[in-house]
Amino acid sequence: MEFITYEVEGAVGVITINRPKALNALNSQVLEEIDKTLDSVDLETVRCLILTGAGDKSFVAGADIGEMSTLTKAEGEAFGKKGNDVFRKLETFPIPVIAAINGFALGGGCEISMSCDIRICSENAVFGQPEVGLGITPGFGGTQRLPRIIGVGKAKEMIYGGRNIKADEAYRIGLVNNVYPLEELMPAAKKLASTIAANAPIAVRACKKAINEGLDVDMDAAIVVEEKLFGSCFETEDQKAGMGNFLEKDKEKKLKVVPFQNK
Ligand code: DAK
Numbered sequence: 001m002e003f004i005t006y007e008v009e010g011a012v013g014v015i016t017i018n019r020p021k022a023l024n025a026l027n028s029q030v031l032e033e034i035d036k037t038l039d040s041v042d043l044e045t046v047r048c049l050i051l052t053g054a055g056d057k058s059f060v061a062g063a064d065i066g067e068m069s070t071l072t073k074a075e076g077e078a079f080g081k082k083g084n085d086v087f088r089k090l091e092t093f094p095i096p097v098i099a100a101i102n103g104f105a106l107g108g109g110c111e112i113s114m115s116c117d118i119r120i121c122s123e124n125a126v127f128g129q130p131e132v133g134l135g136i137t138p139g140f141g142g143t144q145r146l147p148r149i150i151g152v153g154k155a156k157e158m159i160y161g162g163r164n165i166k167a168d169e170a171y172r173i174g175l176v177n178n179v180y181p182l183e184e185l186m187p188a189a190k191k192l193a194s195t196i197a198a199n200a201p202i203a204v205r206a207c208k209k210a211i212n213e214g215l216d217v218d219m220d221a222a223i224v225v226e227e228k229l230f231g232s233c234f235e236t237e238d239q240k241a242g243m244g245n246f247l248e249k250d251k252e253k254k255l256k257v258v259p260f261q262n263k
Contacts, residue, residue, distance in 0.1 A: 004033040005054075006040070011047040011197035012190060018054040023061035026108045028082060030064075035086045043094060047197035047204070050189045051090070051116055052100040053109075056182055059101040059125065060109030063140065076139075083108060083140040087115040092212065094205050096196055100189035101125045102182060106164065111140035114149060117208065119175065120189060121167050122182040127175060128164030148215070150175050200238035206230070 005016045015037055017024045024030075041049065053059040063083065071079060090097055090112070099113040101121035106128050113119050113127075129142045137143060138159060147155035150173045158165065167179045180188050196204060206229040214222035233239050 001033050001037070003030045004037050006037050008042075008046060009190070010194070011045060012050065012193040013041055013046040013048075014050045014052065014190075016052050016054050017060055020053075020055040020058070022064065023058035023104055024053040024055070024109070025061050025064040026083065026112070027064035027067045028079065031082050031086050035089065038086075038089055038093060041093075041095075047095055047201050048193040049093070049095060049097045050100050050186075050193055051097055051112070052186065052189070053102055056102065057124075058104040058109075059099070059121075060106075060112055061104045062107030062109050062130075065134065068136075080139040083111075087112055087140055090115040094208070095201075096193075096204065096208055098189050098193055098196075100185050101127075101176065102185055107131055107138065107142070108140045111138060111142045111145065114145040115141065118177055118192070120178045120180065120185065120192070121170065121176045122185045123167050123179055124182060125167040125170065125176070125179070126164050127166075127170045128162065129159045130162045130164065132160065133162045200233075200236075200242055202236050202238050203233050206233055 003017065003019045005018050007014045007016075015034070017026075017030060017034070019025065019027075019030060063079075068076070068079065096118065097116040099116035099119045101113055101119060103122065103124055104126050105113050105121070106126065107130055110127050110129055129138045129146065131138045131142070138146075143155075143159060146159065149155075150158075154173050157163070165173075165175075167176070170176045171179050178188065210226045210229045214225045217225065
């Protein structure tokens with residue numbers, strides 16, 4: 001891998017997009033390497049991922065404008081598909097993914113963060129969909145995910161106006177869950193990831209699936225999605241141990257067998 005580093009600490013995997021000379025812009029190779037990295041994640045042991053950018057200035061400054069500038073229509077479509085496939089893989093990845101946004105998150109950078117389950121950022125983060133200024137539409141899901149996350153009116157304002165917003169505004173409109181001083185961002189991401197990783201893995205995966213799949217259908221169908229995933233948790237070791245330990249009132253065992261630290 002030239003542009004991606006992947007490190008595992010306990011049950012948390014950290015994927016870093018490492019192309020700081022281009023502010024971690026996404027070219028075809030970076031997309032390919034993210035794809036391969038996701039394929040290599042050991043889902044037996046890793047329970048939560050963090051996605052971040054190298055350096056202290058940029059998370060991802062967008063799709064690579066140099067590479068895109070010479071694309072034909074067919075190549076543009078293929079590039080868009082590659083990005084969309086990787087972003088969708090992130091979005092539907094079996095375990096939660098936290099975006100730790102350490103600076104610019106523009107265009108494809110904002111879009112890849114929106115494919116993650118949870119976004120937190122540093123105080124110097126800047127978000128935006130500046131594509132209309134480049135003569136294109138957001139092509140990696142921005143027109144679809146931004147309105148779902150921050151609401152239609154705000155998303156249209158950001159996308160039509162190509163206006164960038166800073167971390168405090170991103171927090172205010174619900175694009176990120178929290179803002180931290182830069183040096184506190186990764187520790188906060190790791191703490192959150194470890195909290196998630198300490199919970200029953202089958203249940204956490206089922207929650208992700210239920211939320212994602214339920215949002216795509218009407219409430220009647222969504223409730224059925226939840227019922228099925230709820231049912232799938234029963235007879236699992238996690239469910240037996242989790243409930244058994246609660247009923248036994250065995251604090252020690254509760255922490256030892258199923259470390260529900262947050263419950
Ligand atoms: N692509 C390629 N290189 C980039 C880049 C990008 N998006 N952003 C920055 N760089 C490179 C710069 O060219 C520069 O390289 P050198 O000149 O040093 O070789 C280096 O990173 C440092 O950048 P600056 O010198 O510009 O740094 P500043 O601090 O002055 O400015 C900046 C930082 C982030 C404000 C500025 O670099 C900037 O405005 N960058 C472009 C941001 C942007 O417009 N991003 C959106 C890109 S469009 C689609 C698929 C996908 C997409 C669309 C359609 N389909 C095919 C359907 C997605 C589109 C986008 O993401």
